Amino acid sequence: MTTYKYFIGTDIGKTTNAVCVIDELENRKLERTIPNTKAGMQMLLAKLQSLADFDLTTALFCMEHTGIYCQPLVSFFYPIGANLWLQSAVHIKHSLGLKRGKTDKADARLIAKYCIRHQRDKRLLALTDSVLATVRQLAQQRERLMEMAKQITDLSQDYQAMGLLTELKLHQQTSDIALVALRKQIKVVEAQIERQIKTSPELKTNSLY
Template identity: 35%
Template structure:
């Protein structure tokens, strides 16, 4: 029996699906709400399939409710990096760009890919992620209002200051909610205390690391986390030509951003990372490359510390 794959292209208000079996497609679209989820499952049941794989892109908040619903119904669902689908489309010289065509593309990708079953975030990690992203949004709104204040007419400065006061209060409340959430969860509290022992890592960065290094991801080594963060080196070399080595950037941009300033602090105050950075500097490496290396080292340290359950030890040498 041939493998049956279902490609799902997610949008805000609806999602397109393409069922691929024996080289033929069946297409449908449903509303991206609970009723649409139920209609989609009924549509799948009409085929009477027992062996099928459902694949969708990681599209953030728009796709998570559907993925969670499908997992609860017992379906094998893979949520893959959109960059992988895009690269697969380029390998096919795909030209069409519609929701229907994208669903078919995802179904074809699922047919040849080695996919892993997606698992929803544990409740405690999902709450922490939501609170952390809320802080990001509040900081962005605060920055925008402060920029407006610099050139604002005097008639609206009072209004802007009022909004800034509200944002400041909400930031404090949300950060306190993060602190309380971690403090009241024994496992998160234990991991947080371990991460806090790393020089250069502060409470703001710890929240990102707790989400990124959650055991639910199933990482077996730190290199996988580095790749997921988009910090793995992308080497450019062909024959005699040697291009610049950059980071891949195909991963968690939030984690990269959260690690940048801590990496600079660790460069000065973390003995393990300072030694590495000074060695790279002596070899003529530029500051940006050194900072990226420090970010990777922080991930390695955090992964090793959480895995071992032991706090930072400057004499510990990573393999």
């Protein structure tokens, strides 16, 4: 049985993840909120590697199974050898009488504690190469589409903040149709990711249902 040195609780959100890292004595070593994107995962890895004696082989990640929103973390960390444990939100909530915190950061702390206290019951994620490759490609496409939509909305907000109402109106007239199309396509890609992850026995077992 692997002896883990670090336990990483992650509260997965649509756009951001709250992360809490504790050691085997439940001392808090790192807390961070990161974008739920590839860039956010790169930031997290850099922070983890700054911890004393950190190694992915002796770190255990635990998170609630949230379907597509887990994919940036899974797609980034799984291929580099991370130990990923996706658990039912209901199971985490009821174990040890844990209750949801008032903030995402508090929830990440609770998940980290759940991770260390129930590590003997873990079921590590195992994806086939073909499923992982497809999910990674879809997750990357979703990130690109979201970035394009963000650029459009950010520019609208900039015009609004600067009081450039004429420019704002023209921008909206020439980009609203594209923005609607982008958001629709994001949902299509998300549905494709959902279908892919449902082909994994591990993800089915650890699902919310």
